[in-house]
Amino acid sequence: MEKKSPRITLLAGLFAASGIALAQVNGFIALPGFGDALPGLTESEKAAFEEGRQEFLKAETPETGLGPTFNGNSCVQCHAAPAVGGSSGIAVTRFGRLVNGRFDPMEDKGGSLLQQFSISPALRETIPPEATIIARRMTTPLFGAGLIEAISDQDILRNARAPKPDGITGRAHLVADVASGTTRVGRFGWKAQQATLVAFSGDAYLNEMGITNRFFPLENAPNGNHALIARFNHANGVEDAVDPATGRSDLDLAADFMRLLAPPPRAPSTPSSRAGEALFAQVGCAACHTPLMQTGPSPISALNHRPVPLYSDLLLHDMGSLADGIGQGQAQPNEMRTAPLWGLRARRQLLHDGRAGNADSAILAHAGEAAPARDRYRQLPPVLRRQLMDFLNTL
Numbered sequence: 001m002e003k004k005s006p007r008i009t010l011l012a013g014l015f016a017a018s019g020i021a022l023a024q025v026n027g028f029i030a031l032p033g034f035g036d037a038l039p040g041l042t043e044s045e046k047a048a049f050e051e052g053r054q055e056f057l058k059a060e061t062p063e064t065g066l067g068p069t070f071n072g073n074s075c076v077q078c079h080a081a082p083a084v085g086g087s088s089g090i091a092v093t094r095f096g097r098l099v100n101g102r103f104d105p106m107e108d109k110g111g112s113l114l115q116q117f118s119i120s121p122a123l124r125e126t127i128p129p130e131a132t133i134i135a136r137r138m139t140t141p142l143f144g145a146g147l148i149e150a151i152s153d154q155d156i157l158r159n160a161r162a163p164k165p166d167g168i169t170g171r172a173h174l175v176a177d178v179a180s181g182t183t184r185v186g187r188f189g190w191k192a193q194q195a196t197l198v199a200f201s202g203d204a205y206l207n208e209m210g211i212t213n214r215f216f217p218l219e220n221a222p223n224g225n226h227a228l229i230a231r232f233n234h235a236n237g238v239e240d241a242v243d244p245a246t247g248r249s250d251l252d253l254a255a256d257f258m259r260l261l262a263p264p265p266r267a268p269s270t271p272s273s274r275a276g277e278a279l280f281a282q283v284g285c286a287a288c289h290t291p292l293m294q295t296g297p298s299p300i301s302a303l304n305h306r307p308v309p310l311y312s313d314l315l316l317h318d319m320g321s322l323a324d325g326i327g328q329g330q331a332q333p334n335e336m337r338t339a340p341l342w343g344l345r346a347r348r349q350l351l352h353d354g355r356a357g358n359a360d361s362a363i364l365a366h367a368g369e370a371a372p373a374r375d376r377y378r379q380l381p382p383v384l385r386r387q388l389m390d391f392l393n394t395l
């Protein structure tokens with residue numbers, strides 16, 4: 001008689017309970033699940049995904065460059081749920097203040113990102129007493145990140161110019177991309193503050209783990225105190241060493257993994273969810289949460305001219321009281337990037353600071369440009385609200 005492993009049964013039950021496709025558990029469904037590679041990769045692309053995944057999982061130590069200050073010791077520590085590359089309940093903290101109505105990131109005091117941990121208590125960074133704005137930012141998931149990266153700047157800019165209902169504007173965040181040295185349309189992060197995965201990777205190596213790299217070669221001084229760095233920094237020089245043969249380093253491997261991650265799998269639709277999908281457009285959600293974009297040309301066939309059902313325009317919107325009050329690059333304190341809604345059903349804490357425990361309260365917290373859509377949602381009879389929720393639960 002065949003013995004069923006109780007562990008597999010338990011896992012299958014958990015996946016079923018959270019509505020996640022049984023792809024890996026059953027093994028015979030072709031569609032990739034959360035954390036799998038994009039379908040249709042070549043052998044060398046599959047190898048790059050695996051090698052990058054190992055790098056993403058790797059725990060750093062002070063000897064490999066961790067710190068002096070940091071927020072985590074591996075990418076996966078924060079990007080873990082419901083699979084490697086996802087999100088988590090871990091948030092980071094930003095601080096700053098307003099000076100004559102303008103946001104001051106207090107860089108000389110170690111802002112705007114706080115590093116919560118340090119390799120020695122003497123290096124502990126704290127929120128300076130002069131800071132008047134303190135905001136939490138939840139970890140965002142990375143599923144389908146390569147598809148988002150491959151959307152052309154022109155497509156995002158065209159969307160920004162297109163007329164929208166309810167007085168909605170929407171602005172592309174033009175950023176200096178450290179990877180290419182050019183001005184690009186930002187699309188990653190709550191403020192669309194980075195345009196490419198290599199740049200975000202370099203940023204995360206330095207700012208989340210304290211690992212200096214070719215794009216960000218200087219250690220973060222705790223609260224701006226450079227004298228402390230000289231005393232406590234174990235590793236010298238750029239910590240993420242570039243392989244002279246390839247010109248690449250660990251940050252490129254992590255970027256490969258993120259680029260080749262499959263988009264989140266959709267759950268099956270029902271008559272109720274299909275009705276909810278129509279309501280999503282009628283109520284005005286789709287004016288920002290663009291259901292479908294396309295990638296431009298890519299040397300990776302799995303990313304070349306592909307549909308991207310991300311449910312975001314990747315633009316910055318004035319979100320009024322919902323915004324985090326932090327200025328970053330050209331993103332103003334009142335502006336936030338439309339959060340992509342794909343993979344929503346696998347998330348537990350919603351909105352940038354995790355204040356919403358479900359989609360209903362996330363919608364009710366929308367303000368600024370989204371106020372008219374929020375009000376129409378609020379006025380829906382309960383049956384129709386349920387349909388809209390059923391739709392969101394397929395994402």
Ligand code: HEC
Pocket residue numbers: 071072073074075076077078079090091092137138139140141142145187188189190191197200201204205208209254255258
């Ligand atoms: C301490 C937790 C933490 C660690 C460690 C961490 N991240 Fe993140 N990650 C976050 C948070 C929080 C955000 C959202 C930040 C924001 O928008 O300001 C984020 C966002 C991202 C994004 C943007 C995704 C998007 O479009 O929204 C990328 C890419 C990313 N991280 C890559 C990495 C990589 C690569 C590593 C390892 C080198 C890493 N992260 C380590 C917490 C973490």
Ligand code: HEC
Pocket residue numbers: 168283284285286287288289317319322323324336337338339340341344347349350351352353359362363366369370373374377
């Ligand atoms: C004006 C643009 C705009 C409109 C209209 C809009 N949203 Fe949003 N939405 C956003 C932005 C920006 C965020 C991220 C805000 C933040 O966390 O600070 C967001 C976040 C969300 C989130 C949380 C996602 C996450 O990852 O945490 C959900 C759910 C959501 N929106 C659903 C809706 C629905 C449903 C509607 C229609 C009733 C709607 N939105 C209308 C811009 C908009």
